[in-house]
Amino acid sequence: MDRQSPRKMREVIRRGEYKGPTPGIAGGYAQANLVILPRSLAYDFLLFCQRNPKPCPILEVTDTGSFEAARTAPHSDLRTDVPKYRVYQKGELTEEVFDIKNYWTDELVSFLLGCSFTFEQALIEAGISMRHIDEGRNVPMYKTNIQCESAGVFSGPMVVSMRPIKKEQVVRAIQITSRYPSVHGAPIHIDDPKGLGIEKIDCPDFGESVTVKEGEVPVFWACGVTPQLAAAASRSPFMITHSPGHMFITDVKDNTLSIL
Amino acid sequence: MDRQSPRKMREVIRRGEYKGPTPGIAGGYAQANLVILPRSLAYDFLLFCQRNPKPCPILEVTDTGSFEAARTAPHSDLRTDVPKYRVYQKGELTEEVFDIKNYWTDELVSFLLGCSFTFEQALIEAGISMRHIDEGRNVPMYKTNIQCESAGVFSGPMVVSMRPIKKEQVVRAIQITSRYPSVHGAPIHIDDPKGLGIEKIDCPDFGESVTVKEGEVPVFWACGVTPQLAAAASRSPFMITHSPGHMFITDVKDNTLSIL
Numbered sequence: 001m002d003r004q005s006p007r008k009m010r011e012v013i014r015r016g017e018y019k020g021p022t023p024g025i026a027g028g029y030a031q032a033n034l035v036i037l038p039r040s041l042a043y044d045f046l047l048f049c050q051r052n053p054k055p056c057p058i059l060e061v062t063d064t065g066s067f068e069a070a071r072t073a074p075h076s077d078l079r080t081d082v083p084k085y086r087v088y089q090k091g092e093l094t095e096e097v098f099d100i101k102n103y104w105t106d107e108l109v110s111f112l113l114g115c116s117f118t119f120e121q122a123l124i125e126a127g128i129s130m131r132h133i134d135e136g137r138n139v140p141m142y143k144t145n146i147q148c149e150s151a152g153v154f155s156g157p158m159v160v161s162m163r164p165i166k167k168e169q170v171v172r173a174i175q176i177t178s179r180y181p182s183v184h185g186a187p188i189h190i191d192d193p194k195g196l197g198i199e200k201i202d203c204p205d206f207g208e209s210v211t212v213k214e215g216e217v218p219v220f221w222a223c224g225v226t227p228q229l230a231a232a233a234s235r236s237p238f239m240i241t242h243s244p245g246h247m248f249i250t251d252v253k254d255n256t257l258s259i260l
Numbered sequence: 261m262d263r264q265s266p267r268k269m270r271e272v273i274r275r276g277e278y279k280g281p282t283p284g285i286a287g288g289y290a291q292a293n294l295v296i297l298p299r300s301l302a303y304d305f306l307l308f309c310q311r312n313p314k315p316c317p318i319l320e321v322t323d324t325g326s327f328e329a330a331r332t333a334p335h336s337d338l339r340t341d342v343p344k345y346r347v348y349q350k351g352e353l354t355e356e357v358f359d360i361k362n363y364w365t366d367e368l369v370s371f372l373l374g375c376s377f378t379f380e381q382a383l384i385e386a387g388i389s390m391r392h393i394d395e396g397r398n399v400p401m402y403k404t405n406i407q408c409e410s411a412g413v414f415s416g417p418m419v420v421s422m423r424p425i426k427k428e429q430v431v432r433a434i435q436i437t438s439r440y441p442s443v444h445g446a447p448i449h450i451d452d453p454k455g456l457g458i459e460k461i462d463c464p465d466f467g468e469s470v471t472v473k474e475g476e477v478p479v480f481w482a483c484g485v486t487p488q489l490a491a492a493a494s495r496s497p498f499m500i501t502h503s504p505g506h507m508f509i510t511d512v513k514d515n516t517l518s519i520l
Contacts, residue, residue, distance in 0.1 A: 042303060043302060043303040043306065046303065046306050046307065046310065047306065047321055050306065050310070050318055050321060051321070051331070058310055061307055061310060061311070063411075071311070071409070149331070151323075175520075178519055178520045179520070181441060181519060185519070186519070259438060259441060259445070259446070259519075260435075260438045260439070260520060
């Protein structure tokens with residue numbers, strides 16, 4: 001199995017031959033969060049993303065009814081090319097499935113949102129290690145006391161991911177991630193979890209906790225769970241997302257998302 | 261007349277006491293292009309901007325029916341706070357007016373788009389002079405052979421503005437404007453106008469021509485006329501824009517739009 005080519009990997013997933021998580025697959029290519037909504041909610045959701053670009057950086061919005069990510073992954077099929085999907089009805093998770101052909105209609109719009117895997121790779125290449133990767137865990141994520149700018153039916157708190165960074169590497173980590181605005185960009189907060197309303201750094205709301213060592217500070221980035229949470233809270237009659245960690249693999253090279 | 265405070269200047273304009281162009285007014289604060297469309301076209305237009313972020317960088321989209329730019333200029337009134345407006349019916353310019361109260365309905369959405377005045381100020385402060393300002397002209401603008409990504413009824417060529425830059429300052433100009441993605445960002449093309457399909461650099465499609473001196477190269481940035489042209493070409497039943505050079509003055513400091 002060629003795990004390095006995004007196109008070939010999507011074909012493998014399409015044939016149902018890979019249903020697992022995607023970190024480490026097709027290294028160097030951007031992976032995306034997926035949110036699929038009815039056209040009737042697409043304007044409000046697009047506006048929500050526009051008003052909250054740090055948690056909701058958009059890589060692509062498909063034409064209504066099209067299941068091809070024509071701009072970021074030509075010849076892809078968004079109904080089959082994600083290893084695992086979550087189906088929501090009225091905001092409640094009702095099913096996890098491996099393809100969504102049975103759910104597809106011409107009234108659906110797909111949103112592909114940037115994912116932190118891209119900037120993590122750039123940080124690792126700069127010698128800044130990622131604790132959750134070293135400890136084999138999901139990155140810890142927290143609801144904050146920062147309210148997103150609402151748009152129509154969409155509102156909710158900003159969710160952040162946390163990575164412990166050595167004090168002497170914090171400046172470099174800010175510089176590097178600032179260059180990637182389309183995958184969450186610079187951190188939104190450094191140290192002092194209480195300043196974000198986070199009482200217990202060991203008890204993340206999503207993902208798993210990681211060790212913060214002596215000489216490190218927790219650094220917080222806006223997180224792509226934010227729009228999913230806002231979409232679920234809207235109790236949209238219908239929504240499909242990827243399953244956590246089971247992302248859509250694009251043909252976009254991570255490096256091309258750097259603006260400087 | 262206090263020309264330095266954006267809020268006070270908007271009040272002066274609202275009272276009809278200033279109807280002129282806005283360059284040089286409220287220095288240090290971002291000025292914005294304005295496009296007002298019916299809600300029925302707002303999704304396609306927002307998507308067009310999302311797909312073409314360099315010519316169409318969005319600073320704010322109002323809630324439907326709201327005439328306050330609540331995020332970038334609290335207490336403003338978009339019906340009165342622009343010195344001069346253009347009204348289009350079915351894509352044809354039908355009127356230039358000083359306020360749009362008579363045209364306002366609860367079905368309108370206002371888009372504020374970043375303007376190159378912001379990055380020009382940053383360039384000037386770095387010792388890179390702006391020829392069109394020195395020669396007292398409008399910046400020259402050209403239709404190019406680059407087609408924008410279309411979205412619904414909106415499509416059209418990318419329009420660029422051109423500034424002659426000394427060869428030894430081109431790198432610095434790229435660095436500086438790269439930091440301002442929300443006001444068109446880095447240039448899209450350097451030198452070789454024919455590469456953009458521009459046959460005569462002395463005959464711009466909009467604005468006025470400027471001198472390109474020995475030792476200088478023409479540098480091209482994506483231009484905010486692009487979305488206006490696309491909106492007019494869509495023959496939208498109804499559209500209002502600012503008049504060229506008569507911008508909406510926000511409370512956003514230019515410097516805060518720099519991402520690095």
